[in-house]
Amino acid sequence: MSNLLTRRNLITTGLAAAAGVAGLAAAERIATRYGLIPPDAGGWLGPGEVLTYAAQRLLMGHHAMAREFSRSEVSKVHPISGYPPQTDEYQRLLHGGFKDYRLPVDGLVARPVVLSLADIKRMPVRSQITEQSCEEGWSFIAEWHGTPLYNLLHQVGVSTRARYIAFYAFDGSFDSLDLTDAYHPQTFLTYGLSGNELPIDYGAPVRLKVPRQVGYKSIKYLSRISVTDSMQHIGSGQGSNQPDYGYTWYAGI
Ligand SMILES: Nc1nc2c(c(=O)[nH]1)N[C@H]1C(S)=C(S)[C@@H](COP(=O)(O)O)O[C@H]1N2
Numbered sequence: 509m510s511n512l513l514t515r516r517n518l519i520t521t522g523l524a525a526a527a528g529v530a531g532l533a534a535a536e537r538i539a540t541r542y543g544l545i546p547p548d549a550g551g552w553l554g555p556g557e558v559l560t561y562a563a564q565r566l567l568m569g570h571h572a573m574a575r576e577f578s579r580s581e582v583s584k585v586h587p588i589s590g591y592p593p594q595t596d597e598y599q600r601l602l603h604g605g606f607k608d609y610r611l612p613v614d615g616l617v618a619r620p621v622v623l624s625l626a627d628i629k630r631m632p633v634r635s636q637i638t639e640q641s642c643e644e645g646w647s648f649i650a651e652w653h654g655t656p657l658y659n660l661l662h663q664v665g666v667s668t669r670a671r672y673i674a675f676y677a678f679d680g681s682f683d684s685l686d687l688t689d690a691y692h693p694q695t696f697l698t699y700g701l702s703g704n705e706l707p708i709d710y711g712a713p714v715r716l717k718v719p720r721q722v723g724y725k726s727i728k729y730l731s732r733i734s735v736t737d738s739m740q741h742i743g744s745g746q747g748s749n750q751p752d753y754g755y756t757w758y759a760g761i
């Protein structure tokens with residue numbers, strides 16, 4: 509029996525037990541229909557991660573919100589992960605005050621666009637005071653400004669064939685979200701921090717904020733967004749460069 513089947517069985521057996529579903533075949537249909545099998549179940553994920561994804565999708569539903577805080581709870585120190593991109597392209601954009609910054613949004617969309625920073629700032633402005641937790645053990649609460657990603661997704665018209673949104677960065681990082689997390693109201697395209705422009709260290713000019721997942725899903729220095737029906741062409745097929753460091757594609761908290 510393949511790993512995929514073994515792990516599928518693990519979920520469906522658990523589902524059948526937990527939900528009192530009559531029969532494994534019914535549980536299997538439910539797990540597939542409601543998207544409880546993560547896209548990487550056949551590969552490098554352990555059963556634990558598969559269950560985490562399934563349990564969060566089941567127990568938290570599609571609209572569970574990350575906790576939001578008040579301004580008085582904002583952390584004094586905002587730790588930084590990584591370094592600003594050293595590429596010529598990024599350095600040129602930075603020195604031009606990001607006037608020449610362009611964000612292509614392509615793939616399975618009706619209306620591909622190439623957005624300037626001004627275009628992004630014209631979308632409805634929202635803020636969130638949320639906690640970012642790094643897999644390395646630190647976290648901080650900060651106030652971020654931007655627009656919910658769903659505004660962009662509505663603008664470009666996501667195809668019914670779409671399953672993932674891939675995010676690429678100027679420093680070579682990349683990651684992806686399923687549509688549940690991509691359309692989640694707290695998933696933001698972010699260009700401001702604490703009432704100011706997004707500082708370079710925190711991902712200028714535009715980053716992703718995904719407060720329902722661990723920090724590495726909040727890709728900084730966004731250079732391209734692409735809508736796809738498969739992870740096959742996102743990196744080496746794992747949908748993220750984090751698995752190269754031993755971390756999982758789905759990192760819900
Ligand atoms: N492009 C890019 N995005 C990135 C990273 C990075 O190195 N490059 N680090 C990630 C990690 S591991 C974390 S915890 C958060 C940290 O965000 P911060 O530096 O704003 O605190 O950014 C994430 N996004």
Ligand SMILES: [Mo]
Pocket residue numbers: 589641642643644723724
């Ligand atoms: Mo991190």
